[in-house]
Amino acid sequence: xxxVRYARQGVASHARLVVEIEMQWTAAHAFDKENGLATEKIxxxxxxxxxxxxxxxxxxxxxxxxxxxELLKRVDLSRPTLYRLLYTLQQSGFLISVGExxxxxxxxxxxxxxxxxxxxxxLSEVARPILRRIWEQTAETVALFVxxxxxxxxxxxxxxxxxxxxxxxxxxxxxxxxxxxGRVILAYANIGASELRDYAKGTGVNLNxxxxxLETIRQRGYAISNEELIKGAVAVAAPFFNGAGLVAGxxxxxxxxxxxxxxQVEEFGKLLMAEAKSMSKALGLL
Numbered sequence: 628x629x630x631v632r633y634a635r636q637g638v639a640s641h642a643r644l645v646v647e648i649e650m651q652w653t654a655a656h657a658f659d660k661e662n663g664l665a666t667e668k669i670x671x672x673x674x675x676x677x678x679x680x681x682x683x684x685x686x687x688x689x690x691x692x693x694x695x696x697e698l699l700k701r702v703d704l705s706r707p708t709l710y711r712l713l714y715t716l717q718q719s720g721f722l723i724s725v726g727e728x729x730x731x732x733x734x735x736x737x738x739x740x741x742x743x744x745x746x747x748x749x750l751s752e753v754a755r756p757i758l759r760r761i762w763e764q765t766a767e768t769v770a771l772f773v774x775x776x777x778x779x780x781x782x783x784x785x786x787x788x789x790x791x792x793x794x795x796x797x798x799x800x801x802x803x804x805x806x807x808x809g810r811v812i813l814a815y816a817n818i819g820a821s822e823l824r825d826y827a828k829g830t831g832v833n834l835n836x837x838x839x840x841l842e843t844i845r846q847r848g849y850a851i852s853n854e855e856l857i858k859g860a861v862a863v864a865a866p867f868f869n870g871a872g873l874v875a876g877x878x879x880x881x882x883x884x885x886x887x888x889x890x891q892v893e894e895f896g897k898l899l900m901a902e903a904k905s906m907s908k909a910l911g912l913l
Contacts, residue, residue: 865899870911
């Protein structure tokens with residue numbers, strides 16, 4: 628009888644062990660499944676965000692209104708997925724629907740983000756590392772200018788450490804039709820002939836060949852002035868642009884003509900164009 632009892636106890640213990648193992652496996656499997664579903668949901672959410680951003684980035688200053696068919700050519704999405712995301716973007720105010728046939732354009736939520744981003748921008752701070760790089764490579768005075776109507780104003784400057792050098796200082800203001808750093812802004816600004824005449828009043832600038840000179844600057848990509856405002860001084864300047872593609876100012880290098888020969892001027896011009904492009908990118912230009 629005792630042997631039978633022990634045998635039954637052994638079977639019962641084995642059965643309990645099997646049940647416990649099954650319970651543990653079931654719990655672990657359930658955890659893995661739940662964790663996998665959570666990970667899958669996260670990945671789905673990331674993909675949805677990526678796709679929504681692709682839709683927003685499909686718009687440009689030239690193509691600010693796009694139909695669903697036009698968007699499908701620019702983003703790799705199925706039509707149902709596109710419409711689902713368009714609906715979500717409209718609900719959150721990032722897109723609005725206009726016209727018949729239906730087209731989409733940026734909504735007020737985008738304007739809110741632009742306002743927040745613009746408010747946080749300090750041009751002189753954004754330009755600081757860029758001006759430093761130019762200063763280190765040229766050893767000449769480097770300055771940042773912004774347009775203010777008929778004038779341009781220096782808002783940042785790194786003076787040359789060399790004994791013979793030229794500098795004006797932060798806050799220096801000059802008519803925008805004069806000097807390389809002003810003309811390069813005008814070359815890319817959308818102004819008419821009458822406005823240009825107003826800008827030139829009282830400066831003695833001859834406007835007969837001025838439009839051709841601005842066209843030369845656009846073709847070259849940078850402006851040059853030689854002893855125009857200061858005797859013996861040479862200036863080279865390139866424009867930078869904001870996120871909307873509008874000219875926002877210029878970066879200039881200033882030095883004496885005894886150091887800035889034509890070869891040096893060309894090298895500085897190419898350097899300024901490259902760094903001005905970095906400045907434009909920092910301001911949101913794609």
